[in-house]
Each structure stands twice: as C-alpha cells, then as structure tokens.
Amino acid sequence: MEALRKIADGLIGLSAAIGSLGLLVVVGVILVDVIGRAFGSPLFGSQDMVTMGMVIIVFGGMALCDRTGGHVAVDVFENHFPRGFNRAVDVIAALLGAIIFFGIAWTIWESSQISRMLNLSTNLLRLPKAWFQWALMGFAIVTALGMLLRAAELAFRGRDIRGESHSGEEPL
Template identity: 65%
Template structure:
C-alpha cells in the first residue's frame, strides 16, 4: 500500500515539476520576445500578465520536488548534540507541519479561486482568468502536502527517504 502511494506520489511530483519546468521555459521565451520586441519598439503585449501568472506554476510546481530531494533550507545547529531519536522526531514533526501548512495554503487559495471565478477576476491586459492559476496552485500545494505527509509516515515507520539527501549535505 505504502509502495503504491509512493509510486503515485512520485509520478505526481514528476508531473508538477514538469509543468513548472515548462512554465520556466515559457517565461524565458516571453522575456526574450519582450526584450527583443522592446529593442525594435514593439514590446510583447501582456508579457507582465503572462510572466506573473506563470510564476505560480514555476514556484509551486517545483515545491514537492524540492521537498523530495531535500532542497529546502535546513538549520541544523543543534542536530549534532541531539540524540538520533529526537532528530528523527523533529524530522517527522517538520514534515507534518509542512504538510499542514501546504494543505492550509491549498484550502485558502481554493476559497480565493472560487471567489475569483464568481467575480470573473482576470489579469489586467490579457484578461486571463486568475482562477485557473489559483486552482493550479491548489493542486500543486496538495501534491506537496501529500508528499510531505508520505515522508512523515515513512520516517515514522523507520524507513529512510532515499531521495531526501538533506542530511548528507555539509
């Protein structure tokens, strides 16, 4: 059961990271077109809208992968002086806390997306519906929350998160 959940979570993390990467490539292309267009007196209309909305995909699309590979900042000043059991408990607690925070982010943004949809809110120039991007943020936050919860469960069962090398970093 846990192995199947891990496999599903890994696939969702991969999908969200792929979408975030595609968003990053898109933003780079938009910026290049905008800069070249400005040079010739024809900036890309709506580039600010495109970049702003795509940043949601970039940041939250890569969040679950960042957690999976141990990319978050870790302050381990006292870790060497704590017993291994306490360090493990703190790792579990931090994963649970992170999971809860991302679930609250998802819930709050979901409520905001419903309001945006009801009020037909959109970007300034291109009139892109903001709710689309808010729903995407919700999905990415839920994926991150599930990934952190899975990490907490694995640590609680005494299993190591083999793709979480943060402890090996200097």
Template identity: 65%
Template sequence: MLRNLRGFADGLISLSATIGALGLLFEVVVILIDVAERYFGIPLRGAQDLSQMGMVILVFGAMALCDRLGGHIAVDIFESRFPHWLNHLANVASALLGAVIFVGIAWAVYESSKISQMLNLATNILNLPKVYFQWALSAFALVAALGMIMRALELTISGRDVREERP
C-alpha cells in the first residue's frame, strides 16, 4: 500500500514539476521578448504581470520536487555527533514540520483567494485574475505537503529515505 501511495505522490510531484518547468520556459520567453523589444523602444506590455504570475508557477511548481530530491536547505553540522535514532527522529520531525508549514501556506493563500475572487482582484497591467494563480499556489503547496507526509511515513515505517533515491 505504501508503494502505491508513493507512486501516486511521485506522479503528482512529477506533474507539479512539469508545470513548474513550463513556468520556467514561459519566464524565459517573456524576458527574452521583453528585452528584445526594449532594444527597439517597444517593451512587452504586461511583462511585469506575466513574470510575477509565472514565478508563482515556477517556484511553487518545483517545490515538491525540491523536497523529493533533498534540495531544501539542511543544517547537518551536528548530524555526525548525534546517534542514528536521533537523526532519524529529526528527519521525521522535519518532514512533518515541513508538511504543516506547506499546509499552512496553502490554507492562507486559499483564504486570500476568496478575497481576491470577491473583489475581482487582478494584476496591474494585464488585468489577469489573481485568484487562479492563488489556487495554483495552494495546490502546489498541498502537493509539497503530501510529499513530505509520504517521506515521514516511509521514514517511520520502513526507515527508507526517498531523498537518497532518484524518482
């Protein structure tokens, strides 16, 4: 059952990372077009809006994969001095704390999206509705939290750390 859950979580993480990669490509294209058009004195209208919303997709889309690969910052200066059981406990606790933080981010942004939807908040130049990007950010944060919960479960049940493996 744990293997099936890991497969499901890895599928969501891959989807999230793929969308994040598309966000990166979008960012590159927007910046490239904007810089080229600025040279001719006609900057891309709304480049700032497009870049800001693209960064939401880029950063939070890749967040779950970053955790899956062990890319988050870790301070391990005392790890060699602690017993194995304490390091193991710290890994489980950090995965659970990370999950709580990302669920908190998802909840706070989702609550904020209700205000954006009610007030029809949009970006400054292109008038892109902010609510869709807030929903995307919330979904990406929940995928990151799911990955962290899965990591905590696997560490607890099997002692296996997925960050040491390639997906």
C-alpha cells in the first residue's frame, strides 16, 4: 500500500502543480488585461482565458485539498464518540466523496461528448470546451482515487494521511 500511496501523492502533486500553473497564467492574463484597459486596449479573450483557467485552478487543487485535510469538517461531537465510530464516519465520508467525484467525472465526460458533437467553444477565442472538460474530468478522477485510497488506509490500517506531510514525516 506504500507504493500505491507514493503513486497517489505523485498524481496529487502533479494535479496541484498544473493548478498552480493555471493560477499563474490567470494572474498574468488579468494583469495584462488591467494594464491594457488603463491604456484603452484590453486583452482580447481575457474572459475566456480566466473562465477556463478557473476550471484548472479549482479542480487542480481539489485532490491536494483532500490530501491535506483542507475540506470543511464539522467535528462538534467528535470528542463525544468512540475513536472507532469516528474512524468509521471518516471512512464513509471519504467513500461518499469518492462517489461524488466519480459522479462529477462521469457527468463531465457525458457533457464533453455533447460539446464535441456540437463543436462548442469559448465565446471569443473559440477554444474547444471539451479540452477543459477533459481536464476537469481527469482532476475529478485523481481526487476520487485519492479519497478511495484514504478510505482504504483508514479502514484497513487505521492511518489518516491528512495529518501527515507528503514525505511521510509528522508535520511541525
């Protein structure tokens, strides 16, 4: 299972790196567009680039958010329940999250087929929408697989990776 965790962390890191690159591109586009507007010449297609870039930013970082425990969690009663019950709740939550992200991936796949059939593209730059839908689908699958692995580690090993750094060392 350690080799599987290493592969998963690599995919999660790649996903986050792509999301980070998307963030840099979007910031650059906005900067150029704002400066251009000040001189009466805004960047053509900036709305398309920012809109599609947000897909990459949000879903690129989703798997890392789950890996580090960044999702919203309500733990008001956690201290009042036995440890085994809390672990079971965490396993169920991870499995439900995986189902939701697999559902997102499947829905986006179907939507991309419609986009290809109708040749849908962005408004100004005419970038094919299917490309961004495929990226979103890939990020959703990485997130779902990460959640499945987290559920398996919790269920079979009692290990919650959300409290660990990527190198396996305890955080400071």
